[in-house]
Amino acid sequence: MFPPQRVRLPHVAPGQSVGLYGGSFDPIHDGHVLVAERALKVLKLDWVWWLVTPGNPLKTHDPAHSLQARMAAVRGEARHPRRKVLGIEEQLDVRFTADTVAMLTTMRPDVRFVWLMGADNLAGFHRWNQWRSIADRVPIAVIDRPGSRHASLSAPAARAMAGRRLDGEDAAQLSHLAPPVWTFIRGPLSPLSSSAIRAANGMQKPSPS
Numbered sequence: 001m002f003p004p005q006r007v008r009l010p011h012v013a014p015g016q017s018v019g020l021y022g023g024s025f026d027p028i029h030d031g032h033v034l035v036a037e038r039a040l041k042v043l044k045l046d047w048v049w050w051l052v053t054p055g056n057p058l059k060t061h062d063p064a065h066s067l068q069a070r071m072a073a074v075r076g077e078a079r080h081p082r083r084k085v086l087g088i089e090e091q092l093d094v095r096f097t098a099d100t101v102a103m104l105t106t107m108r109p110d111v112r113f114v115w116l117m118g119a120d121n122l123a124g125f126h127r128w129n130q131w132r133s134i135a136d137r138v139p140i141a142v143i144d145r146p147g148s149r150h151a152s153l154s155a156p157a158a159r160a161m162a163g164r165r166l167d168g169e170d171a172a173q174l175s176h177l178a179p180p181v182w183t184f185i186r187g188p189l190s191p192l193s194s195s196a197i198r199a200a201n202g203m204q205k206p207s208p209s
Ligand SMILES: Nc1ncnc2c1ncn2[C@@H]1O[C@H](COP(=O)(O)OP(=O)(O)OP(=O)(O)O)[C@@H](O)[C@H]1O
Pocket: 022, 023, 024, 025, 026, 031, 032, 035, 116, 117, 118, 119, 120, 121, 143, 144, 145, 146, 190, 191, 192, 193, 194, 195, 196, 207, 209
C-alpha cells in the first residue's frame, strides 16, 4: 500500500514506545510543548515524534506558514529530550491520519506507537477519515485542554470507546495494551492556541477550539 522506501524513520529500538503527536503547529506554542512533555512523562514514552501535517484535512484554510517553516519552528521550540520532528505525510503524500498510522505500524510492528491528541480533537474525532481504524491500530492518549473537557468526554468517539477507556492513573500502561484503548490525561493546562496567536499577529480570525 505504501512505499516505505520513500521515508526514513528515526532510529527506535524494538519494543520502545513512541508517542505520535500530529499537528498543524501553525505556529507552535507552549501548549503544544506542555502536551508533548506531559505525554512523555505520564505515558512513560521513549520518544515523541512530532508529525507536522502538510494540512489538516478538516480545516478549510491552508496553513499560514509553510511546512518547512513550521517544522523548523517545532525543532527550535520543542526542546524536550527524546523528540523527533517529521514531515512524513508530505513525503508520502498522505493527509489522513489513518493512512499515516497504517504506514507506521506496518513499517515498525515491533514499536509501541501511541497517538497523542488534545481534548478538542477527541470532540471531533468521529469526523476523521476511518477514525475507527486509527483506534483499532494504536492506543490513544487525549490530553486535557481548557474548555474542551466536557465536549470531548461526551463526544461520539468517546462514547463509542467508553468500554475501552483506561483510568488516567494507569496511563503508564497504555502503550503496552492492545488497541482499541484510550486514556484521558489531566494536569497543568495551557490556554494557548495557534489561531489566537495568528489573530494577534493579524493573520486571521481566531477559530473556536
Ligand atoms: N493548549 C493546548 N492544550 C492541549 N492540547 C493542545 C493545545 N493546543 C493544541 N493542542 C493539541 O495539539 C495538537 C495540534 O494542535 P494545533 O496545531 O491544531 O494547535 P491549535 O492551537 O489547536 O491550533 P488552531 O487554534 O489553529 O486550531 C492537537 O491535538 C491539539 O488538540
